[in-house]
Amino acid sequence: MACSPFPNNTYICLCTHDSFPPSANGTCRRNVVTVGPGVDGRIPVMPPRNTSLDSQKKEAAEITIDYARINFMVPSIFVGIISFVLLASIVAYCRRRSRRNAAQASPINLKQSLLVAERYAPNPQYSTCSAAGVPVLRKETLSFLKEVGEGCFGKVFKGEF
Numbered sequence: 001m002a003c004s005p006f007p008n009n010t011y012i013c014l015c016t017h018d019s020f021p022p023s024a025n026g027t028c029r030r031n032v033v034t035v036g037p038g039v040d041g042r043i044p045v046m047p048p049r050n051t052s053l054d055s056q057k058k059e060a061a062e063i064t065i066d067y068a069r070i071n072f073m074v075p076s077i078f079v080g081i082i083s084f085v086l087l088a089s090i091v092a093y094c095r096r097r098s099r100r101n102a103a104q105a106s107p108i109n110l111k112q113s114l115l116v117a118e119r120y121a122p123n124p125q126y127s128t129c130s131a132a133g134v135p136v137l138r139k140e141t142l143s144f145l146k147e148v149g150e151g152c153f154g155k156v157f158k159g160e161f
Helices: 051-105
Strands: 002-005 011-014 143-151 154-160
Touching: none
Parallel strands: none
Antiparallel strands: 002 011, 143 154
């Protein structure tokens, strides 16, 4: 009798002379050859019947393939779930940030509240002038000599006071 191991820690035992499993008490059938007329004393060898052995090997191979698939699928699914959660959190963060920026840039209804100083930016092209450094001229003291051009606030003249 010979026993073959399988990867799932099981064994199958077969009789060596006919490839059948042993009987319930663990013995193999014996073929007794008697020498007689027409028999030369040689034991005929039967071709091995590996059908049950082959099917069990195939089952063991399928089990091995299933373990291999499981060993591949579990980490793949785990990485996929983590990637999905990470991507979803990035998208949610970006949307929340864009909504917050859009809410801050929205126009203010002045009928409900006054314009707060932090909500407007002064024009950077204008500097603050002190009243003492700028003389106040009356229109009667000015004489316009020549029109120079036109700017954002109207016509520009060259003149004297």
